[in-house]
Amino acid sequence: xxxxxxxxxxxxxxxxxxxxxxxxxxxxxxxxxxxxxxxxxxxxxxxxxxxxxxxxxxxxxxxxxxxxxxxxxxxxxxxxxxxxxxxxxxxxxxxxxxxxxxxxxxxxxxxxxxxxxxxxxxxxxxxxxxxxxxxxxxxxxxxxxxxxxxxxxxxxxxxxxxxxxxxxxxxxxxxxxxxxxxxxxxxxxxxxxxxxxxxxxxxxxxxxxxxxxxxxxxxxxxxxxxxxxxxxxxxxxxxxxxxxxxxxxxxxxxxxxxxxxxxxxxxxxxxxxxxxxxxxxxxxxxxxxxxxxxxxxxxxxxxxxxxxxxxxxxxxxxxxxxxxxxxxx
Numbered sequence: 001x002x003x004x005x006x007x008x009x010x011x012x013x014x015x016x017x018x019x020x021x022x023x024x025x026x027x028x029x030x031x032x033x034x035x036x037x038x039x040x041x042x043x044x045x046x047x048x049x050x051x052x053x054x055x056x057x058x059x060x061x062x063x064x065x066x067x068x069x070x071x072x073x074x075x076x077x078x079x080x081x082x083x084x085x086x087x088x089x090x091x092x093x094x095x096x097x098x099x100x101x102x103x104x105x106x107x108x109x110x111x112x113x114x115x116x117x118x119x120x121x122x123x124x125x126x127x128x129x130x131x132x133x134x135x136x137x138x139x140x141x142x143x144x145x146x147x148x149x150x151x152x153x154x155x156x157x158x159x160x161x162x163x164x165x166x167x168x169x170x171x172x173x174x175x176x177x178x179x180x181x182x183x184x185x186x187x188x189x190x191x192x193x194x195x196x197x198x199x200x201x202x203x204x205x206x207x208x209x210x211x212x213x214x215x216x217x218x219x220x221x222x223x224x225x226x227x228x229x230x231x232x233x234x235x236x237x238x239x240x241x242x243x244x245x246x247x248x249x250x251x252x253x254x255x256x257x258x259x260x261x262x263x264x265x266x267x268x269x270x271x272x273x274x275x276x277x278x279x280x281x282x283x284x285x286x287x288x289x290x291x292x293x294x295x296x297x298x299x300x301x302x303x304x305x306x307x308x309x310x311x312x313x314x315x316x317x318x319x320x321x322x323x324x325x326x327x328x329x
Contacts (some may be wrong), residue, residue: 030096136200183253234301
């Protein structure tokens with residue numbers, strides 16, 4: 001094989017394969033092949049996703065391709081950019097490596113959300129949601145050029161926190177869910193496109209003691225899957241969430257009790273996909289979406305994961321359906 005050294009990059013030599021990126025609360029990151037997580041039935045206990053250091057827990061998990069660009073958003077509103085293959089591959093049960101080895105984080109700065117990106121081209125926006133109900137929309141292309149020190153992505157008010165980042169196209173609806181099980185659906189065009197340093201506008205009016213936990217882009221061909229901290233969940237037809245004006249109080253998305261615990265996450269899913277539920281003690285379970293029952297908004301759902309004592313579900317990720325025989329024990 002003959003090639004000019006300037007024509008071949010490291011990226012060209014790395015297979016473009018699905019992987020799982022996990023980040024712990026203390027900032028340990030790693031990349032694991034998706035095949036390390038076998039498919040299980042609803043209600044299972046899952047497998048250990050990471051060996052965690054004392055007083056640490058898994059906080060984020062994302063399914064990406066090794067050739068994707070990863071957008072890291074921090075609590076100070078800054079953005080860092082890395083290719084997925086630059087995150088070292090590690091065994092499923094390993095600690096991983098400190099994220100500060102790869103990102104120029106300031107003291108006290110913490111990555112809150114991660115967004116895998118295939119391309120920065122096109123009429124696509126990044127939509128942000130904060131705990132206090134603020135939303136903001138900025139053109140994806142505005143984040144294409146990021147230096148090693150990061151760039152400002154959003155201004156976050158004191159006492160508020162970034163809870164979700166999604167890609168949205170003009171005219172698409174989005175749905176926001178709160179920890180107390182309240183949801184609202186509105187058209188993304190109600191949020192004007194803003195610059196990187198802007199703070200955003202009101203997305204939902206919260207009741208006392210409530211906070212936004214997630215945001216997703218509506219696809220009418222999919223169903224809305226919600227999961228609680230105690231391992232309960234359900235799927236609901238998105239048509240049950242009527243389109244409202246931005247900034248409204250929302251409607252019930254799930255009936256929560258002491259048994260279910262507060263809302264942990266939501267995802268728009270198809271029946272031919274798998275989901276991965278992640279707990280704060282490092283356990284991950286992968287299961288078929290169609291194992292989870294379709295029920296109405298004003299219902300409690302069913303147990304979808306059995307948790308170890310004291311553990312709670314903290315994140316849900318979506319991936320393609322596992323092929324027979326592709327799973328590791």
